[in-house]
Amino acid sequence: MKYNRRALFDQFVRFYHVIFDNYGESKVAIRGKMGALVRKARREISPDWSVEVRIQRLLQLVYRDWGFHCDPNNYFRSRNLYLPYILEYREGMPVSLGAIILYLAEALDLPIYPVNFPTQLILRVEIDDKVIFIDPWNGNSISQEKLQQLYEGAFGFGAQIQPEELERADLQLLFSRFEQLAKNALIREEHNDMAFRYIESLVHRSDDPYNIRDRGLVLAQMGAYPTALKDLEYFVDKCPQDPTSTFIRTQLSELKNELEQAPYAIH
Template sequence: MTDTSLEIVHSSEPILTLMNENFDFENSSLLKAVLTVESEITGLNISKFEDSLRLQQLVISSKLANFDHANKEKLLALLDILYQQQGYEGDWKAFFKVKNALISRVFARRKGIPISLGILLLDFLQLCDFDVQGICFPSGFLIHITLEDEVVYLDPFTGELASWELLELRVRGQLGNHAKLTLDMVKPDSHETIVKRFLNVLKAAYIQAENIEVALLCSDILLRLDPDDAYEVRDRGFLFQQLDCLSLARDDFEFFMKQHPKDPIVHILQKQIEEMNFDNQVMH
């Protein structure tokens, strides 16, 4: 497959580590990985953000200084600090907005969506010595917490611990009444998988905001992580099409059709190509 990666440099910012298939997820925190993505997309100064974050970490640590162990009592105290005292909350009114996905904006506003709140919360929990992992759950991001004598699941959107019965109801609401909650659904995910989920959410938010150029950058980063993801190539083709980059869109559609010739969407892509007016396309 031909590499059509976008080359974007923020001239006012130092050159930062880019997210790609060689990124060291194993030795990088999830938060640092996501901030690496955000720095490329928005020009975020990671060092300045981390300075602000450390101030809040100090506040949290001081308030929990009396707890010797990372037990359920300490967990509930931490959640009270974050969700009651500091006002973190899920933003029900503007769920699919860019400001609810970008970590820096969520940190500043104390509002966000499950995955953005969850990534921040994972960092706070790890600071307080909890054994935690993220889960790309069907109905929204969850946090897996291993306590002394039990495993609990935290919903970062509400700041509440979710029972197995509640999770099963959410699965049915997302996947249909006949869906069943399985252990695989609550299996922790790797940092790379979570970063990909974050990028897809961010891409969707930029598409809704009609900022197709930045949505295309999100797609480009996803393809750096997995260059042969034919479905992401197809989606990038739709973004190229919206930008009237029709030759690039055609190339992406044809790549997908070659990889998945029996996919139901193939006939739609063929029709899209037939209807393209290459005389009026944006040239690259």
């Protein structure tokens, strides 16, 4: 079955659709800007070149000629997940720039695929029997030795990358990671209305306890204590061994105190 390299980009579109009201207008703008990038890339990249040269030229276009970049000072800002912002200011984070490269790779039929590397999205180039890894932070190739260093930095000295962690990403796992990243960004910046709309859309698709937990946390921030209490109690009941359950139990105690002091809180 054909691997859908556009699938991650489509998650960005869906996310923006849910949290903003101007989706119809933005959808046209996003489609127009991405179409323009595809046309520019096709003009600049000859189909007669080797696959490796075509990929190198695509990365030069994205990072050098078009100026896409990551800002380390604003790495986790939610705006780095908003496609209109990313396409207007050419600024994002590795997962958002990676999604754009994957979209272009699909349009140009280039063998670039996402990798669910634990620390951030990595891109995998497959040319015959050769595999090259690309860091979407800057478009440069990244060695397996460097990836091993990043892995040990995350999991401790001596931890070894498992071969499957460098294979093409399982798309459902990729989507789950994107969803958690998006939720975390909105919740951290207290964009409560947008976070609630996005999480509610996820709950309607699946009764994943982690989405219900996060909805409860947002509802607590919004002052909807009785409903938040139900969601958080559901999570603790379903996932008692999860490390966050200890924190949630503390939250439950605090919420019950809030309810006692504010019996007419929002339901």
